[in-house]
Amino acid sequence: MKLTRLFKYLAHAGSLFSLAWLLFDFSTQNLSVNPIQDLTLRTGKTALILLLLSLTITPLTTATGIRTLIPLRKIFGLYSAFYATLHFGIFVGLDYFFDWKLISEAIIEKPYVLVGFSGFIILAILAVTSTNGWKRRLKKRWKAVHKMVYAAGILVVFHYLWVVKSDIREPLVYGVILGVLLLMRLPVVQSYLVKVRNA
Amino acid sequence: MPGQKEKWYDWPYIEGLRLDEAMHELTLLATGLYGKELPNQNGAPVRLIVPWKYGFKSSKSIVKIELTRQMPQSFWMKANSKEYGFYANVNPEVPHPRWSQSTERRIGEFRRRKTLMFNGYEEEVGHLYSGMNLRKFF
Numbered sequence: 388m389k390l391t392r393l394f395k396y397l398a399h400a401g402s403l404f405s406l407a408w409l410l411f412d413f414s415t416q417n418l419s420v421n422p423i424q425d426l427t428l429r430t431g432k433t434a435l436i437l438l439l440l441s442l443t444i445t446p447l448t449t450a451t452g453i454r455t456l457i458p459l460r461k462i463f464g465l466y467s468a469f470y471a472t473l474h475f476g477i478f479v480g481l482d483y484f485f486d487w488k489l490i491s492e493a494i495i496e497k498p499y500v501l502v503g504f505s506g507f508i509i510l511a512i513l514a515v516t517s518t519n520g521w522k523r524r525l526k527k528r529w530k531a532v533h534k535m536v537y538a539a540g541i542l543v544v545f546h547y548l549w550v551v552k553s554d555i556r557e558p559l560v561y562g563v564i565l566g567v568l569l570l571m572r573l574p575v576v577q578s579y580l581v582k583v584r585n586a
Numbered sequence: 587m588p589g590q591k592e593k594w595y596d597w598p599y600i601e602g603l604r605l606d607e608a609m610h611e612l613t614l615l616a617t618g619l620y621g622k623e624l625p626n627q628n629g630a631p632v633r634l635i636v637p638w639k640y641g642f643k644s645s646k647s648i649v650k651i652e653l654t655r656q657m658p659q660s661f662w663m664k665a666n667s668k669e670y671g672f673y674a675n676v677n678p679e680v681p682h683p684r685w686s687q688s689t690e691r692r693i694g695e696f697r698r699r700k701t702l703m704f705n706g707y708e709e710e711v712g713h714l715y716s717g718m719n720l721r722k723f724f
Contacts, residue, residue, distance in 0.1 A: 420693055484697055489689060496686035549684065553665045554594050 391455050398459045402466035405433040406473075423481050427474060431503075434470035435543050437463045438510070439564055442540060446571035450580045461517060464536065468514035471507045471543075499549035506542035509535045537572075540565050587647070595665055601645040602658040602672065603636065606714055612637055612707060615648075638704040638711045640674045671724040675715065676705035680724050 409429055412418050418425040441463035444456050478500075483490045494500045513533055515521070522529050544565050547558040570576055590597040607613060614635040617624055624630040629646025636643050642662055652658075662670035669683050678688040678701040689698040704711050715723075 421691065423691065482691075482698070486698070489698065492688065493686055496681050496688075497684060499684065553662075553669075556594065 391458060394456060395458055395462060398462045402437060402463065402469075405429070405470070423477065426477050427482060430470050430474040430477060431547070434467050434474055434510075435547060435561060437467035437470060438536075438540055438543060439561065439568065441467060442536065442565070442568045446568060446580070449571070449577055450584060452584050464510075465514055465517060468510040471510045475504070475507050499546050502542050502549065503546035506539045506546060509539040509542070513539070537569060540569070596661065598649075599645055599661045600658060601634070601643055601660050602654075603643075604714075607636065607711075610711060610714070612710055638676055638707040640676060642670075643674050673715075673720075673723050675711075675720065675724075676701060677703060677720055677724070679703070680721055 409426065413422070413426075441460050444460040444463070448454055448457055479485060479490060483493065494504075513536060516525065516529065516532060525532060544558060544562045548555055548562065551558055571580070590599075603613070616629075616633045616635050617631060619625065619628055624633060626647075629644075629648075632648045633646045634644050634648060657672055660670070660672060662674075663672060676687075681687055688701055690701045691698050702708070
């Protein structure tokens with residue numbers, strides 16, 4: 388279907404926009420006085436937003452019955468994993484310059500690092516097993532494995548909530564969005580959505 | 587200050603120093619930067635500089651100075667007293683409850699470096715705090 392293809396292009400373009408913007412700001416020296424912190428924060432936030440977008444597709448499909456958007460779930464999910472990898476890579480490679488002693492100290496003293504790292508590991512597993520080959524190999528277990536995305540969402544929101552200085556309003560907004568998206572997956576809510584749709 | 591219109595924090599911004607800290611020769615009231623007039627974003631017209639403390643102690647754009655008998659509650663103490671104390675001396679050995687404060691990156695440098703006690707001014711200001719438990723008075 389043509390429309391699906393259009394949405395796919397838009398999803399790719401939208402997902403890559405954040406990186407393009409970041410590279411633009413980097414090359415024109417428009418990052419903050421602490422550019423590495425800037426890179427970390429912006430890649431992290433993009434990963435979170437894309438993860439929430441990916442989690443929006445299923446409830447949206449349930450509510451509207453329009454199946455055109457379903458392929459976007461995987462696209463957004465993969466880009467989220469991509470930005471999470473950048474975020475992690477910047478933390479380890481740029482911020483701490485592969486100084487494992489410092490990194491392990493940082494992890495012990497900054498528990499939110501561990502929470503974020505757990506979320507990243509889940510996203511990485513989901514990205515690797517997102518191919519058709521892995522779908523075949525895991526058979527019925529594939530779906531169960533990919534339900535871990537909900538855990539990843541919770542970990543990532545918690546990671547963000549834990550890292551802000553005092554003003555938790557922004558991470559809280561993401562938390563509420565995630566909460567709504569997860570609630571919309573409850574069987575009761577789902578059947579209600581279908582009922583409303585068919586009425 | 588447009589940012590102070592928002593309600594999350596308890597504005598106005600308040601900071602405090604002990605008299606011996608305020609009178610120390612390293613403590614400055616700055617009106618300029620690099621030989622020029624202090625730009626607004628750096629805290630014009632008058633900005634406090636306390637080089638051995640974390641940056642938030644160096645309040646910008648001061649409008650009032652009061653001498654008080656009792657230790658005032660600073661802005662960040664009111665926002666989160668478990669995480670921000672009155673002293674806020676740079677101390678790599680006392681981590682913030684949620685993160686380490688043992689390393690830093692200086693502006694223009696790429697690699698992290700170890701943070702020094704009292705931001706490198708231990709010789710000059712260490713005596714102000716001798717005998718104090720710096721874990722308690724953070």
